[in-house]
Amino acid sequence: MQSRRVFSGVLAVLLIALGGCGSHTGEPDAVGGPAVMRRLTESQYRATVADIFGPEIPITARFERALREDGLISIGTGRSGMSPFSIEQYDGAALTVAAAVVSEEHRAKLIPCQPKSGAAQFDAECAKQVVQHYGVPLFRRPLRDDEVKRFVDAAQAGQERLGDFYAGLQFALAAMMVSPEFLLRIERTPPDAKQRDVMQLDAWSKATRLSYFLTNSTPDDELLRAAGAGELETRRGLQRQVDRLVGSPLFETAVRAFFQDMLQFDKFGDLAKDPVVYPAFNSTVAADAQEQTLRTITHLLIEEKGDYRDLFTTRDTFLTRALGVVYRVPVPTRNGWEPTEFAEGKHREGIQSQVAFLALNSHPGRSSATLRGKALREVFLCQEVPDPPANVNFAVVQDPSNVAMPTARDRLVAHRTEPACAGCHAITDPVGLTLENFDGLGTYRSVENGAAIDASGDLDGIAFNSADGLARALHDHPETPRCLVEKMYRFAVGRDTEMEERPYMDYLNREFKASGYRVPEVMRTIALSDNFFAISTLRDGEQT
Structure with missing residues (x-):
């Protein structure tokens, strides 16, 4: 009897450490967050x-x-x-x-x-x-x-x-x-349900949250029928609908919508390049650059059912003739897209080496190791980089014609001597400078102002000397998949995560790893979880 009590106590501690007993799937108990109303x-x-x-x-x-x-x-x-x-x-x-x-x-x-x-x-x-x-x-x-x-x-x-x-x-x-x-x-809980601290969305709100997450559109007739029939309240009924939506052609649209949001492609609406410095840039290149990255993503993650981390090392992509000019790669296809594999040693591994990322995170007339380093950390690693102080003098770093400091690395070293600048640049520059072989549009170069470019860098203690080394470091970084899961869940529920949801986030990360870092699988896991539909009436009341 004593040994049984000891065993039960140890089991309880282990369950708490794992985030609660949860459901039969191993999911921690739902804690929920406030209901949201999204445009x-x-x-x-x-x-x-x-x-x-x-x-x-x-x-x-x-x-x-x-x-x-x-x-x-x-x-x-x-x-x-x-x-x-x-x-x-x-x-x-x-x-x-x-x-x-x-x-x-x-x-x-x-x-x-x-x-x-x-x-x-x-x-x-x-x-x-x-x-x-x-x-x-x-x-x-x-x-x-x-x-x-x-x-x-x-x-x-x-x-x-x-x-x-x-x-x-x-x-x-x-x-x-x-x-x-x-x-x-507008999300609602059942009006006749017994009031509890944590409640589930009503069937219609479930269908809506599910559909916009997995198709980026309104619930179809079948999903609305299932909601009206009460099928979304059962594990089997919910799983049938989730599997149907994940297997539909519209699922790719949802994956695209997530990555467009994550990669901040809405900023392309304001993107401008100096036509004298970058004559190859135009609206066609801007549109094709976004589509190239999205095609690369959906091909690897959906068609090939690939590992999410391989997005940072893949050399497989798609090009148009307009993009071929920027990449300096011949594209025989006159109109439309052509599957392309960048040659090994051309430093075009991963979506972070593609024009969409490089051009978006640069200035109109020059590259920016700081903007690129900031984007790498915030977009792919969920590491916050503080904004610069209001009184910073950017005169040195903004002068690419300075003969004494011909490369961006030279200018940034001088800029970092200002105490107010050193902290932020220590976070962004060691990783961003590795992409200095790419100009402000994304074309590869080996020299700047006649001086050889030093593309060595460091990412959280991992040193490398080229963009290829950065690709491998991003692939292997433990925060890369964790950041994807964090952003995917926040994208799905339309709010930031709550502290009480950490056990659930740990659960999602374990599931993501167990699936081989397959994005469709983590989306399916989220859509099938009680946490996805959970509303905390306590936090909802506190928020309002």
């Missing part, structure tokens, strides 16, 4: 409209630039408000979409009924059918009776004003598309 991103808005009404329906709008918080737009969408400009654009887009849906060209396919007495008379039953038909996919839940009535009344008001049934439907559909229930992903 649809531009890509989500466009995908949602296309999935509901069809890809041929036009969207005429200029979307306001998204807010990035804690390194991710997916978190910023839950913290930013809506400016008058955004509301105006959403209104215009809604009217354009609704007009196309009810147009003579599309109404036979998209409107599920016809007015019994012709378009000159209002048909309340048909209007109600249209509102209910599109209400569920637009609001991602069934509409309440009062909501149905409000939109049917809007259709009738439009009919009375314009004398046309379909013009009235346009008003109703547009009103639905400017509703917060459409523009915002």
